[in-house]
Amino acid sequence: xxxxxxxxxxxxxxxxxxxxxxxxxxxxxxxxxxxxxxxxxxxxxxxxxxxxxxxxxxxxxxxxxxxxxxxxxxxxxxxxxxxxxxxxxxxxxxxxxxxxxxxxxxxxxxxxxxxxxxxxxxxxxxxxxxxxxxxxxxxxxxxxxxxxxxxxxxxxxxxxxxxxxxxxxxxxxxxxxxxxxxxxxxxxxxxxxxxxxxxxxxxxxxxxxxxxxxxxxxxxxxxxxxxxxxxxxxxxxxxxxxxxxxxxxxxxxx
Amino acid sequence: xxxxxxxxxxxxxxxxxxxxxxxxxxxxxxxxxxxxxxxxxxxxxxxxxxxxxxxxxxxxxxxxxxxxxxxxxxxxxxxxxxxxxxxxxxxxxxxxxxxxxxxxxxxxxxxxxxxxxxxxxxxxxxxxxxxxxxxxxxxxxxxxxxxxxxxxxxxxxxxxxxxxxxxxxxxxxxxxxxxxxxxxxxxxxxxxxxxxxxxxxxxxxxxxxxxxxxxxxxxxxxxxxxxxxxxxxxxxxxxxxxxxxxxxxxxxxxxxxxxxxxxxxxxxxxxxxxxxxxxxxxxxxxxxxxxxxxxxxxxxxxxxxxxxxxxxxxxxxxxxxxxxxxxxxxxxxxxxxxxxxxxxxxxxxxxxxxxxxxxxxxxxxxxxxxxxxxxxxxxxxxxxxxxxxxxxxxxxxxxxxxxxxxxxxxxxxxxxxxxxxxxxxxxxxxxxxxxxxxxxxxxxxxxxxxxxxxxxxxxxxxxxxxxxxxxxxxxxxxxxxxxxxxxxxxxxxxxxxxxxxxxxxxxxxxxxxxxxxxxxxxxxxxxxxxxxxxxxxxxxxxxxxxxxxxxxxxxxxxxxxxxxxxxxxxxxxxxxxxxxxxxxxx
Numbered sequence: 001x002x003x004x005x006x007x008x009x010x011x012x013x014x015x016x017x018x019x020x021x022x023x024x025x026x027x028x029x030x031x032x033x034x035x036x037x038x039x040x041x042x043x044x045x046x047x048x049x050x051x052x053x054x055x056x057x058x059x060x061x062x063x064x065x066x067x068x069x070x071x072x073x074x075x076x077x078x079x080x081x082x083x084x085x086x087x088x089x090x091x092x093x094x095x096x097x098x099x100x101x102x103x104x105x106x107x108x109x110x111x112x113x114x115x116x117x118x119x120x121x122x123x124x125x126x127x128x129x130x131x132x133x134x135x136x137x138x139x140x141x142x143x144x145x146x147x148x149x150x151x152x153x154x155x156x157x158x159x160x161x162x163x164x165x166x167x168x169x170x171x172x173x174x175x176x177x178x179x180x181x182x183x184x185x186x187x188x189x190x191x192x193x194x195x196x197x198x199x200x201x202x203x204x205x206x207x208x209x210x211x212x213x214x215x216x217x218x219x220x221x222x223x224x225x226x227x228x229x230x231x232x233x234x235x236x237x238x239x240x241x242x243x244x245x246x247x248x249x250x251x252x253x254x
Numbered sequence: 255x256x257x258x259x260x261x262x263x264x265x266x267x268x269x270x271x272x273x274x275x276x277x278x279x280x281x282x283x284x285x286x287x288x289x290x291x292x293x294x295x296x297x298x299x300x301x302x303x304x305x306x307x308x309x310x311x312x313x314x315x316x317x318x319x320x321x322x323x324x325x326x327x328x329x330x331x332x333x334x335x336x337x338x339x340x341x342x343x344x345x346x347x348x349x350x351x352x353x354x355x356x357x358x359x360x361x362x363x364x365x366x367x368x369x370x371x372x373x374x375x376x377x378x379x380x381x382x383x384x385x386x387x388x389x390x391x392x393x394x395x396x397x398x399x400x401x402x403x404x405x406x407x408x409x410x411x412x413x414x415x416x417x418x419x420x421x422x423x424x425x426x427x428x429x430x431x432x433x434x435x436x437x438x439x440x441x442x443x444x445x446x447x448x449x450x451x452x453x454x455x456x457x458x459x460x461x462x463x464x465x466x467x468x469x470x471x472x473x474x475x476x477x478x479x480x481x482x483x484x485x486x487x488x489x490x491x492x493x494x495x496x497x498x499x500x501x502x503x504x505x506x507x508x509x510x511x512x513x514x515x516x517x518x519x520x521x522x523x524x525x526x527x528x529x530x531x532x533x534x535x536x537x538x539x540x541x542x543x544x545x546x547x548x549x550x551x552x553x554x555x556x557x558x559x560x561x562x563x564x565x566x567x568x569x570x571x572x573x574x575x576x577x578x579x580x581x582x583x584x585x586x587x588x589x590x591x592x593x594x595x596x597x598x599x600x601x602x603x604x605x606x607x608x609x610x611x612x613x614x615x616x617x618x619x620x621x622x623x624x625x626x627x628x629x630x631x632x633x634x635x636x637x638x639x640x641x642x643x644x645x646x647x648x649x650x651x652x653x654x655x656x657x658x659x660x661x662x663x664x665x666x667x668x669x670x671x672x673x674x675x676x677x678x679x680x681x682x683x684x685x686x687x688x689x690x691x692x693x694x695x696x697x698x699x700x701x702x703x704x705x706x707x708x709x710x711x712x713x714x715x716x717x718x719x720x721x722x723x724x725x726x727x728x729x730x731x732x733x734x735x736x737x738x739x740x741x742x743x744x745x746x747x748x749x750x751x752x753x754x755x756x757x758x759x760x761x762x763x764x765x766x767x768x769x770x771x772x773x774x775x776x777x778x779x780x781x782x783x784x785x786x787x788x789x790x791x792x793x794x795x796x797x798x799x800x801x802x803x804x805x806x807x808x809x810x811x812x813x814x815x816x817x818x819x820x821x822x823x824x825x826x827x828x829x830x831x832x833x834x835x836x837x838x839x840x
Contacts, residue, residue, distance in 0.1 A: 154381070154383070156381075157381035157382075192336065192338070193379070194378070243420075243421060244379060244410075244421050245413075245424035246424055
């Protein structure tokens with residue numbers, strides 16, 4: 001191996017070592033779980049708290065089964081992934097979102113909250129750096145251990161897998177997609193009800209090209225209501241799969 | 255429908271790659287068709303329910319034998335947990351260091367075969383409206399490639415990855431709101447997963463399906479009621495039977511004949527044998543005719559899904575004598591010749607022997623003490639000669655004439671599989687001695703409602719016993735020995751080259767008998783009624799035996815007067831694993 005190559009390898013090793021020792025920054029939200037969650041989700045990647053990541057949510061959860069959240073990372077370039085988690089939920093990760101080239105790094109959803117907790121959006125950019133925004137939400141609690149409402153009413157089975165949606169234009173050639181999928185999104189933490197939730201959702205354009213991917217987890221609210229900002233024109237196809245391999249399909253026309 | 259593109263999507267691929275690296279799983283080839291064909295001879299695994307495609311439940315293992323069985327002791331146990339302690343009619347499967355076992359309420363676990371430690375668990379999310387007629391049981395899974403496949407109470411067929419428990423595919427077998435469900439173990443034949451359906455008490459239409467075991471994609475489907483269309487690769491494949499040949503009017507549309515106990519396979523003649531249930535409704539006066547192909551054994555070709563032959567055990571059934579019982583291929587030695595036969599112990603009390611290649615009748619011998627409904631089987635035609643004991647026609651009244659009938663509708667034998675020992679040449683049949691008062695009532699079909707048109711109550715025939723494990727000689731039709739049990743027998747039977755017969759009792763005992771004499775050699779109290787299916791295999795040079803314990807099934811729900819004998823049995827949900835005791839090293 002040539003000397004220059006050795007130098008490059010040495011430099012690379014230094015970089016790896018440096019990032020491995022990267023300080024976990026102090027948490028502006030002062031969460032008791034911050035240090036180990038940061039290690040779990042970000043490992044050796046760099047993490048910064050970044051005001052360009054906006055996470056909008058209520059101060060207090062009126063309904064712990066369905067807390068609306070909007071994440072907006074449009075001020076960042078080259079967004080590869082958005083990870084949303086609630087530090088003190090029994091299952092912290094709510095979703096992972098991977099917007100493609102024709103999707104804005106922005107989405108809305110609802111989740112189940114178990115107790116007062118910080119909620120965070122971690123945005124990974126093309127350089128591997130994680131940018132974090134977040135806020136506390138106050139909650140009376142119980143959202144993750146209560147049976148879904150559809151379980152009592154039978155709605156989940158009578159209308160299981162139904163997808164409804166709407167597209168409308170916003171500024172600069174962006175259209176907003178709002179989707180609703182009928183699914184109980186059971187966490188497995190309510191007595192006698194196994195975990196059962198949507199874990200994969202893809203958006204495609206009319207030609208079947210990928211627009212965005214979302215990976216769902218137990219805390220996503222029952223009958224997920226999701227909002228996406230897309231730069232494509234025309235029909236959006238929805239392909240979803242749950243943890244029991246039920247395949248759900250739909251499409252939304254402008 | 256499945257979408258391949260989605261499963262192969264980028265993020266899933268990435269996640270799987272990461273998982274494989276992280277856990278450094280050893281690479282196993284997966285279960286092949288050859289391993290499935292060879293399951294009876296291979297002793298270090300059990301990859302089929304029935305311990306072979308033919309379902310003989312015979313093992314060549316003999317370390318545990320009539321001399322050593324007294325030393326059989328538990329190795330480990332596993333609790334199915336939860337509050338869902340209902341009938342555990344499952345058979346464990348053993349492969350690649352894992353035990354795969356299903357439980358009540360559509361649950362399945364993978365356990366470490368050495369320690370019993372849980373590797374993963376899957377609970378199917380069931381709707382409240384499921385309609386299993388006869389308890390929320392499951393009778394075992396099937397293995398193929400890297401998949402473990404089982405049926406659910408809401409009539410789905412679910413395939414999971416053997417290593418992770420993640421669902422790979424999920425197919426719908428029927429509309430649970432119309433009464434479809436499924437509890438039987440799937441059968442694998444040439445890369446296809448063969449399943450039936452349950453729901454005969456709700457006027458569903460019985461069916462046998464073959465799917466690609468790797469993808470779940472439907473290859474063929476064969477209805478079991480005449481007049482309904484079959485399909486092969488999405489194309490029409492001929493109706494079953496001939497429309498209105500043995501069913502009047504529209505009655506065939508809700509004709510039952512549920513294939514609720516699944517199928518067995520005769521590899522040498524390349525035929526799948528599926529039993530069919532009672533015709534619907536129970537009130538036979540509404541459907542004059544033989545009602546094909548209810549209460550029958552159907553032989554179906556695995557490649558085309560066509561019926562090669564059929565044999566109806568109870569034509570125009572009026573007593574709920576399902577013909578679902580397992581048809582077990584075996585080679586019968588008779589008069590110095592070997593006959594390619596198959597045997598079936600039917601709900602109606604006859605032990606049948608047929609030619610397994612063409613379905614030709616060979617013999618029918620009673621394996622219970624009373625059969626009020628028949629005077630025997632005509633050897634020329636193979637048809638039963640009916641006695642005049644059919645419940646009366648209620649057409650002009652609220653309720654027809656009540657009759658006493660034996661066996662009862664729970665059968666001389668119910669679902670619990672018998673076993674065939676290649677050494678002794680005997681079948682070991684778990685039988686029950688009971689009758690019923692039965693009468694007919696008017697009924698009309700309504701989706702999702704019970705479609706019986708009959709009332710009934712069961713009575714034991716004898717005070718001292720109901721259950722009887724009977725050794726039948728198929729060549730003579732004679733009972734060679736019997737073991738009598740106070741409560742009805744409801745568990746599967748297994749037999750080994752160690753000259754042993756294993757089965758369980760509702761009283762909680764798992765027992766071993768001398769296969770030649772019927773002498774009880776060993777018993778173990780499992781804590782709840784045993785209605786599971788025993789298995790045996792070899793691991794690290796030692797022979798293991800396993801059985802599930804957990805009382806339930808149809809008896810506590812439908813048993814009438816039998817309740818006296820079973821009402822105090824504790825619920826359970828446990829897998830017990832045994833091997834011979836070994837003294838500690840000095």
